[in-house]
Amino acid sequence: MARKFFVGGNWKCNGTTEEVKKIVSTLNGGDVPSPDVVEVVVSPPFVFLPLVKTTLRPDFHVAAQNCWVKNGGAYTGEVSAEMLVNLDIPWVILGHSERRSLLKESNDFVGDKVAYALAKGLKVIACVGETLEQREAGSTMEVVAAQTKAIAERVTDWTNVVLAYEPVWAIGTGKVASPAQAQEVHSELRDWLQANTSPEIASTTRIIYGGSVSGGNCKELAAKPDVDGFLVGGASLKPEFIDIIKSAEVKKSS
Numbered sequence: 001m002a003r004k005f006f007v008g009g010n011w012k013c014n015g016t017t018e019e020v021k022k023i024v025s026t027l028n029g030g031d032v033p034s035p036d037v038v039e040v041v042v043s044p045p046f047v048f049l050p051l052v053k054t055t056l057r058p059d060f061h062v063a064a065q066n067c068w069v070k071n072g073g074a075y076t077g078e079v080s081a082e083m084l085v086n087l088d089i090p091w092v093i094l095g096h097s098e099r100r101s102l103l104k105e106s107n108d109f110v111g112d113k114v115a116y117a118l119a120k121g122l123k124v125i126a127c128v129g130e131t132l133e134q135r136e137a138g139s140t141m142e143v144v145a146a147q148t149k150a151i152a153e154r155v156t157d158w159t160n161v162v163l164a165y166e167p168v169w170a171i172g173t174g175k176v177a178s179p180a181q182a183q184e185v186h187s188e189l190r191d192w193l194q195a196n197t198s199p200e201i202a203s204t205t206r207i208i209y210g211g212s213v214s215g216g217n218c219k220e221l222a223a224k225p226d227v228d229g230f231l232v233g234g235a236s237l238k239p240e241f242i243d244i245i246k247s248a249e250v251k252k253s254s
């Protein structure tokens with residue numbers, strides 16, 4: 001079964017109401033491949049989720065950038081998976097490296113969040129990725145395998161999981177992984193899934209790349225066999241996000 005190309009836009013902690021309306025209007029006017037070729041999900045900050053959900057074209061979907069690890073209650077400042085479901089938000093990004101490093105989210109905590117969000121009916125973009133030090137020390141695969149293992153230990157059904165390989169050194173730095181570097185890790189992650197989950201999960205789970213993806217570099221990356229799409233930060237706030245979505249066409253012709 002072919003894996004449908006997936007493009008996510010992570011808006012991070014950016015935007016005013018006016019700016020958000022402008023981005024949505026650009027997206028709504030974008031000429032992109034049909035939903036059977038590419039799945040598009042954008043992730044505004046929590047406060048803009050209702051606005052984006054009600055104004056965004058229906059073939060694009062929305063994601064939250066995080067959610068709490070269990071049901072709501074006395075957790076000041078958190079947003080629960082139940083609340084997202086209540087608002088009809090279908091997706092959530094979990095384990096982003098900014099949360100792992102700045103908020104000290106551990107592999108186990110991220111694994112618990114992924115399992116809880118899935119159990120509540122959300123679809124999850126689960127992020128993994130190594131730092132520059134870890135890459136230079138030759139431990140890239142060990143790091144991403146440990147991050148993925150914490151998810152695999154808690155999740156049996158991967159239907160609603162997209163795995164985002166996001167090398168920390170490439171996020172927001174303008175230093176994109178080469179297509180060969182991305183392909184190498186994606187293929188090893190797929191092998192890891194094959195050995196540790198099932199051949200079916202390995203062949204059907206989408207593994208997307210994130211880290212300084214732009215309109216200029218997306219086509220080359222998209223051409224790699226194990227790159228099933230992108231998670232885009234900075235460029236998802238700009239009109240070039242449309243070009244990145246269009247890179248799905250590369251897969252159709254390959």
Ligand code: PEP
Pocket residue numbers: 010012166170171172173174210211212213231232233234235
């Ligand atoms: C991200 O935040 O997930 C990301 C990949 O950011 P950027 O595209 O800006 O590197």
